[in-house]
Amino acid sequence: MNWKVLAGVLLVLYVTVATTKEIRNTASNIQHGLSLAKEIGDFVVAKNFTNVIGKLATAVTPYLGIIGPCVSFIMGFVAKTETAELKAIKDLSTKVDNRFDRVDSQFDEVKNLIEWVKVQVQYSSAEQRINALNARFENIYTFSTKDVRKTTSAFVNSYDSTYQESGTILYQGIMQGGHVFGGGLFTSVVKHTNYHRGKSQAFMLGLLKLLMKAAKLELTYYQLTHKDVRGNQNQWSTRFSEVRKKMMATDAAIVKEFKTQSGKDIDDLLKNNLKTAMNNNDFNNMIYGYLTEKYSWKDWLTVTYNDITGGNVHYVGECGGYIKFRNHGRNFVAASVDRSKRHINMATARSIVSKVDSCKVTTSYRPHKHNIYSRKDADKAYQTFPSSVRDHCDPYAAQGVISNNGYDVHIKGLPSRMYWRKQEKCNHVFIFG
Incomplete structure (x- = not known):
């Protein structure tokens, strides 16, 4: 080889x-x-x-x-x-x-x-x-x-x-x-x-x-x-x-800059969309869409209704949000939480709202059987929220009682963040977190 x-x-x-x-x-x-x-x-x-x-x-x-x-x-x-x-x-x-x-x-x-x-x-x-x-x-x-x-x-x-x-x-x-x-x-x-x-x-x-x-x-x-x-x-x-x-x-x-800038945006939207040009429902949908798009790391609650006055007809609380009463023809409330925050326990929220004493219903039989609704003043009803809700910001960031008496109330938020009870003859009661 x-x-x-x-x-x-x-x-x-x-x-x-x-x-x-x-x-x-x-x-x-x-x-x-x-x-x-x-x-x-x-x-x-x-x-x-x-x-x-x-x-x-x-x-x-x-x-x-x-x-x-x-x-x-x-x-x-x-x-x-x-x-x-x-x-x-x-x-x-x-x-x-x-x-x-x-x-x-x-x-x-x-x-x-x-x-x-x-x-x-x-x-x-x-x-x-x-x-x-x-x-x-x-x-x-x-x-x-x-x-x-x-x-x-x-x-x-x-x-x-x-x-x-x-x-x-x-x-x-x-x-x-x-x-x-x-x-x-x-x-x-x-x-x-x-x-x-x-x-x-x-x-x-x-x-x-x-x-x-x-x-x-x-x-x-x-x-x-x-x-x-x-x-x-x-x-x-x-x-x-x-x-x-x-x-x-x-x-x-x-x-x-979120807090300062979102407040400016809300003021501008209220000023540029007067009640005479846009109804409460359309305004609430518009501003909710604007806030959720621009501040997308937040989940929002928006509440729009007529510019009523007096604690007997409306009483709301929020943490880190905005209350804009009698602002260009409307009352407006907004609150938000980080999207990463755990969603509220809906059963607990439902229980809290149902126990708010905002409406008394009695039955009358004259001249025939019918219910009589006695609306409780909003501020008094608000005080029946437990102190853990009224006086704290976690897990709830907003709550309120608003009279349901033709005040054109519109509330918007994720169903998993909010519970809203509409008492047609009495008050709207809501909680958000």
Whole structure:
């Protein structure tokens, strides 16, 4: 046996096996990083702000770390047949980009509120440049392997001629904001939306998507032009950490402003929807819908009725809510609880309300059998709520007694949060928590 030939064959086999194993390990690492980016993208598409914040803490750095190797991996297949590993990476890359490319109508709506194009041309241009270059990037892995050199060359040329540090401009706009947006773009959008948490979160997530694209584009460029990939990766990792902190701080500021801002909103809605133009039922439905949409982390109770006066006809209590008596032709009461709060025990609530002494019913037989209803004054009936309800805010955030005497009373809240007894001849009695 020719031992030299055998040794040569074994060496080739060893190198082949080792190379194959290395390729698979590299592909596996790349797929893991892309999967993490896809998870972030899924949460962004779902507008799950809390999960995005959580995932950013652990997923961004590993994702940034595989962008360079991913580009090199694809470049290694120039004019070669695609392997299963390359195909899997391309498919996953497509899924990631689909999530970060998805158009968000709410993001566009909020941009219009802050006059994205008119007032801050540099930020609008940065967005356009990032999206245009991203289309070039996607060609790298969507075109066939024989076109890789052509697509990467087109990407580099486009980056050199059009990118203009757009990622840095956007990052600085978020963190600093320049002269127009003191405090940054996040702070500006909060003010322009009057502390609308959902819209502000949508805007922050929209900018995060742009930053994710920008980081990917810069790292790809650095890899293709043999620049300091590691330094750029570390820079973006730090940036995302700072942006994440800014997102959390902005969201916390909105929640902190809830009490003040919701009070302003209620005042505006009362002023702009007079009793002469909108009846109590329509107003109560409208304001309930507004509050539950804008302050979506709260469950609400709204009560609207005529602008009656006197404790004998109405008496209500609430914790941390609003009582707006004789306000533009109506009386209005609102209360809220965090959605995470346990719902009230309905059997207990029913028992409490049924024991409120608000109506006495007697039977008369002259001239025929019939019931006589004697309504108890609202303030006196209110005092028959147990002290655990009247004098505490947990588990109940609001309760009340309102005369049912043609005062057009409308009450709205989740059935699992509220129990309402309508005594047609006497009083409305309700409890909420």
